[in-house]
Amino acid sequence: MGSSGKFFVGGNWKSNGTKESVKKLVQDLNFAQIPSDIDVIVAPTYVHLPYVVENIKDRFQVSAQNCWVGKAGAYTGEIAPEQLKDLDVPWVILGHSERRSLLKESNEFVGDKTANALAHGLKVIACIGETLEQRESGQMYNVLEGQLSGIADRIADWDNVVVAYEPVWAIGTGKVATPDQAQEVHAFIRKWLADKVSPNVSSAIRIIYGGSVNDKNAAELAGKEDVDGFLVGGASLQAQSFATICNANAKVAV
Numbered sequence: 729m730g731s732s733g734k735f736f737v738g739g740n741w742k743s744n745g746t747k748e749s750v751k752k753l754v755q756d757l758n759f760a761q762i763p764s765d766i767d768v769i770v771a772p773t774y775v776h777l778p779y780v781v782e783n784i785k786d787r788f789q790v791s792a793q794n795c796w797v798g799k800a801g802a803y804t805g806e807i808a809p810e811q812l813k814d815l816d817v818p819w820v821i822l823g824h825s826e827r828r829s830l831l832k833e834s835n836e837f838v839g840d841k842t843a844n845a846l847a848h849g850l851k852v853i854a855c856i857g858e859t860l861e862q863r864e865s866g867q868m869y870n871v872l873e874g875q876l877s878g879i880a881d882r883i884a885d886w887d888n889v890v891v892a893y894e895p896v897w898a899i900g901t902g903k904v905a906t907p908d909q910a911q912e913v914h915a916f917i918r919k920w921l922a923d924k925v926s927p928n929v930s931s932a933i934r935i936i937y938g939g940s941v942n943d944k945n946a947a948e949l950a951g952k953e954d955v956d957g958f959l960v961g962g963a964s965l966q967a968q969s970f971a972t973i974c975n976a977n978a979k980v981a982v
């Protein structure tokens with residue numbers, strides 16, 4: 729079916745950047761040709777957030793890459809949702825596979841963080857995805873269901889959620905999912921949401937793809953019915969590549 733919402737492109741800068749390189753990227757993005765009818769989000773590191781919020785054009789929305797599971801307080805090294813709101817950061821990425829695998833974030837913890845972020849008025853890009861081993865051993869759908877349930881069990885309102893399907897084997901590997909592979913999983917996610925949450929949520933929610941998206945493969949992926957946008961890592965660090973990806977929406981109304 730595809731989402732009834734706007735095409736959505738997020739740039740996840742991960743743990744990249746210096747003061748100088750972030751300044752240059754923001755300048756280049758401010759000059760880039762981005763279509764007006766899509767949502768575009770950039771997610772710098774915590775330390776670069778204030779600079780980006782203040783210097784990037786309003787046409788871009790800014791996201792953090794993580795946040796704490798509760799209120800601000802005695803949680804050394806953590807940043808709470810109300811602190812992101814205070815900085816005028818409207819979005820947060822949660823459940824990225826790099827955090828699930830390297831920092832052992834569980835489905836339940838990601839669900840709790842999603843609920844807490846939404847309760848504090850943040851919008852959430854919730855990431856799910858299987859490893860190659862899970863895919864090849866026939867566990868893919870179970871894994872995805874577990875990740876979706878971790879969230880669905882804890883939130884009632886999905887209006888401010890975008891689901892990012894990011895197969896772990898495609899992240900940073902140059903091995904992008906084929907358009908058919910992406911479509912198959914996105915359709916599964918949409919059906920799961922229709923069955924377990926509601927048909928309205930299923931038809932409104934944006935399901936975006938991440939994993940080795942670049943300026944060459946984006947248009948073909950975007951042509952798939954249930955691919956409502958992208959979460960881009962490496963290619964989002966180059967303004968020109970990112971702008972090309974932002975222009976890849978082949979489903980614009982004619």
Ligand SMILES: O=C(CO)COP(=O)(O)O
Pocket residue numbers: 740824894898899900901902938939940941959960961962963
């Ligand atoms: O993890 C990703 C976005 O969150 C994808 O990273 P790459 O685009 O570098 O593969």
